[in-house]
Amino acid sequence: MYLINELLSQAIQETENLLEGEIFLVKDLFKGYVWNxxxxxxxxxxxxxxxxxxxxxxxxxxxxxxTSSHQQRYQKRTTTSP
Known part of the structure; x- marks a missing residue:
């Protein structure tokens, strides 16, 4: 149904819409019904x-x-972070 490389590209592109310092999970980068x-x-x-x-x-x-359910959390770096 979905091609993994397309999903990865969508997720990477969606990180551009996040605010600096924002914490998220990969599933947060997709609409709920798409993720499901x-x-x-x-x-x-x-x-x-x-x-x-x-x-x-x-x-x-x-x-x-x-997280406690073993999901990796991410944070968008600020422009001053290495």
């Missing part, structure tokens, strides 16, 4: 790919702690 239509295995893969993107690229997003 993505199969669980694809959501897991999308989470892994998004985390890899954050670590590999010079992204304005950084990974922070995980």
């Amino acid at each position: 239509r993505i199969p669980v295995r694809d959501r897991l893969l999308l989470g892994i790919l998004f985390l890899n993107h954050v670590h590999q690229d010079e992204s304005r997003v950084c990974a922070i702690e995980k």
Whole structure:
């Protein structure tokens, strides 16, 4: 149904709409009904790919702690952050 690379591109593009310092989960980057239509295995893969993107690229997003349900939380960096 969904191509993972398209979903990853959408998620990365959506981070541009976040405010500096804003904390979010990958699922927050999609409308609720869109996220719910993505199969669980694809959501897991999308989470892994998004985390890899954050670590590999010079992204304005950084990974922070995980939630109690083991979901990775992210924060959009401010312009003064490294």
